Amino acid sequence: MTDEHRIRQLFPSFEPDLVNVMVEKAETREYREGQMMMRTGQHFRSTMLILEGLIKVYREDEEGNEFFMYYLQPGQACALSMICATRQQTSQIMARAVTDTVILSIPLEWMDKWMTQYKTWYHFVLESYRARFEELLVTIDHIAFRNMDERLLFYLKKQQETSKSNLLSISITDIAGDLNSSREVISRLLKKLSDRGYIRMDKNILEIIRLDFKPVD
Known part of the structure; x- marks a missing residue:
């Protein structure tokens, strides 16, 4: 072209x-x-x-x-x-x-x-x-106004919209760097999101299951 x-x-x-x-x-x-x-x-x-x-x-x-x-x-x-x-x-x-x-x-x-x-x-x-x-x-x-877990959800949603895919090739280190946080904090929050059914992690591939920004009962 x-x-x-x-x-x-x-x-x-x-x-x-x-x-x-x-x-x-x-x-x-x-x-x-x-x-x-x-x-x-x-x-x-x-x-x-x-x-x-x-x-x-x-x-x-x-x-x-x-x-x-x-x-x-x-x-x-x-x-x-x-x-x-x-x-x-x-x-x-x-x-x-x-x-x-x-x-x-x-x-x-x-x-x-x-x-x-x-x-x-x-x-x-x-x-x-x-x-x-x-x-x-x-x-x-x-x-300025959101907790780190909300910031992480927002970040993942932007990644999903940008890549137009539910499968994100991204590492915990990359996410921590982009959010100016530590790898340990991001790892803990991703584990929490995984347990609540928002995401699924497999090495450096993160699959988006749901990102509705609503509390999970």
């Missing part, structure tokens, strides 16, 4: 002229599973639209602990890279390819010009800001 067809399929609201200029001015880049795509302190000269794959966006503290923020999927854009690029600021986040990933890299100069030339691009950028902001609010809500 050509870049033009992928753009039209994943971003159907873009007018034909915008798609044509994207194909001409943007660059397709590929990243392997596990490859870093964005680092703290990095300067941005472009933003990206996701064409294939899955990207994990997170923050890292001074001790190297990761704090999961959200995922980016095909049909979405990295709103934070847009903000940092336009304001010429360095990145405060990190991003890693969860699977083999293909993006469309758009140079800053064209991103700015398209904001005034194409209404669909203008609205897409605003919608990207709004969507990522709402995701962050939900994440913050679960961190």
